[in-house]
Amino acid sequence: MAPETSTSAERTGGRRSRRRGVPVPYDFRRPTKLSRQHARVLEITYEAFCRQWATLLSSTLRTTVQVELDGIQQYSYDEYAAELPMPTVMAVVDPEPLVGAGVLHVDTPLLLSCVERMLGGAGKPGQPQRVLTDIEAVLAKGLLERTLVELAASLTSVVDLKPRLTSLEQNPQFAQAAAATDVMIVAAFHLQVEQASGTATLAMPLDPLSAALSAAELRVASPEELRVRRLMRDRLDDHLEHIPVDVxxxxxxxxxxxxxxxxxxxxxxxxxxxxxxxxxxxxxxxxxxxxxxxxxxxxxxxxxxxxxxxxxxx
The missing domain is CATH 2.30.330.10 (SpoA-like)
Structure with a gap:
């Protein structure tokens, strides 16, 4: 019997449903460049990725795996890298045909638990936060490469992605995936593998991803939809000019x-x-x-x- 998989869509009382009601501070000095509509498309896409990733991990590790999307946020690359633990596991990704580089990060203790299961062990929780050995790194790289295949399949409606793992870094300071000020869209995931749990993040460059989302939107939008969107944008501009402001x-x-x-x-x-x-x-x-x-x-x-x-x- 194939191991069961579940995602956040099946756990309405889980972490993700609780996080929806939590207000997020807005920094007007660094306005969000990802539109609400594009953010919603990404959320749906990444939820599909959660389901496919959970299936992949369940079949590989031969145990119950749960993957859920915790949220999508905008960070500079420097802010993103500074929040990662050290040592850690960062897969630097070439997201062809998108320009730039992405990063797939998985907690080291969780990844060590997965590697232990791949080698026939029990995958006990509480693994140490340490550098991977050469054998562990090879197994982890193979698992992450198969994860990128599932990511590409989830993004087919947005872009024909052909992601390629270019390097596996364990020190965030050495993983120069982008310039310090480059804006990244970071999706956070929570993974549960039997008793072991941890987090993973996927960071993608904002500008190329936004361009791909806009192009995909134009491909699927009918002329009538485009006309309505232009009309709504013009109405919004007109109303903004008449909003009272305290002076x-x-x-x-x-x-x-x-x-x-x-x-x-x-x-x-x-x-x-x-x-x-x-x-x-x-x-x-x-x-x-x-x-x-x-x-x-x-x-x-x-x-x-x-x-x-x-x-x-x-």
């Missing part, structure tokens, strides 16, 4: 010590370091967007937008 006008701030603030009483005058010929700052969400001079319009206070000091000096 304030402020003087140059004054710095005071805590004891000076505590000593203030009604009637005190605070001297501001703002000269009479210096324009006021027009601020939205604490961002300086323009300069202005104070004035009035009828019974109301108002301001007149003027060139910034930098523009006036040109």
């Amino acid at each position: 304030s006008v402020r003087f140059t701030a004054a710095q005071m010590r805590p004891d000076e603030i505590l000593a203030l009483v009604p009637g005190d005058v605070i001297r501001l370091p703002h000269t009479a010929d210096t324009p006021l700052e027009v601020v939205a969400s604490d961002v300086h967007v323009a300069s202005a001079v104070a004035g009035s319009r009828g019974q109301r206070l108002a301001c007149l937008i003027v060139p910034t000091p930098e523009e006036s000096s040109r």
